[in-house]
Amino acid sequence: MRRRIIIVTAVHAPSAPFLPDAYASLRRQELPEGWEWQWVIQEDGKSDQVAPYVPDDARVTFRQGRPGGPGVARTLALSQAAGEYVKVLDADDQLAPGALARDLAALEGDRGIGWATSRALDLLPDGSTVGFEGDPEPGPIEHGAVLDFWAAHDFRAQVHPATLCVRRDLLLALGGWMALPASEDTGLLLALNATSRGWFTPEVGLLYRKWPGQATGQPSHTETAERAARMAVVEARARHLAAFRWRHPADG
Structure with missing residues (x-):
């Protein structure tokens, strides 16, 4: 049986026209032997404006639900996520070649790693890209390092939450994305x-x-x-979780 990485995408009507570009970036991914991807697209609301952009592909699942923001849509999508890992892909973004294989290599290579991130570039309207300084050193990110950096740099993390790939069991244990109107992905990252x-x-x-x-x-x-x-509730949640000393993996 093939192992599976789930791609979760929240979408609303204005961002739906970008779905074909996201799909093209998924199709360019090359996975290790024995792996496959499934794309779960969850509309934040119920309209007739998103479905026309959803690819006709057996690997793609499309669902709709009550509007509640991207965090709610992604969390609802977890009901369709029957795989070991969950990768975030916003409707208007694109995966770079090799992204999924690198995430899997990190997570499969060390059971003590719960989540993986990568470098991100802004994609500007003219097609050019812009990078940022301040990326962390390649490799492991220790407990609390993101929170410490975020708190010291005006609530800006040194890794981008839109690049997250997470163990599904850990994601579910934390309740998915935070119930916030924005910064729900930063809350999950911390x-x-x-x-x-x-x-x-x-x-x-x-x-x-x-x-x-x-x-x-x-x-x-x-x-x-x-x-x-x-920012206050995002930080408080992370600090209380750290104080409780709950750890993944449980025997780590």
């Missing part, structure tokens, strides 16, 4: 870092699209009071 060691791959794993309709580009995303509230 909770993962509080409970398990991670991994950073220096090769580019994701092209993170910048476009006018992007949720993180809207004024509401940086509104002072709400941002402060989000």
Whole structure:
């Protein structure tokens, strides 16, 4: 029986036209012998504007649900995620060649690693890409390292949560993504870092699209009071998880 990595994508109507590009990036992935991918696309809401962009492929599952934001959509998608690992791919982003194979190599190579991340590049509207300084050293990321960096750098993590690949059992144990209107993926990243060691791959794993309709580009995303509230609960969750000393794997 083939082993499976699940790709989870939250989508709403404005981002649906980017799904074919995300699909093309998935089709370019080369997995190790004995592995396959399944793509679970979960619409955040119920419309007739997303389905036309969903590929006709037996490896693709499409579901709809009540609107609640991308974190809710991704968490609902976990009900369809029958595989050992869950990889995030936002509807408007693209995987770089080799991304899945590198994630699997990290997670399969060390049972003590709970999650993997990689370098990300911004994909600009003209097709050019922009990188960032400050990536961590390649290899393991120890407990608390992401939280410490994030707290010291105005709530910016040194690894991108949109590049996460996670052990499914660990993701479910943490309850999926946080119930926040934004920063739900950062909340998950910090909770993962509080409970398990991670991994950073220096090769580019994701092209993170910048476009006018992007949720993180809207004024509401940086509104002072709400941002402060989000950051406070994200940090508190991570610090309490660390204080409880719950660890993955349980015998680690």
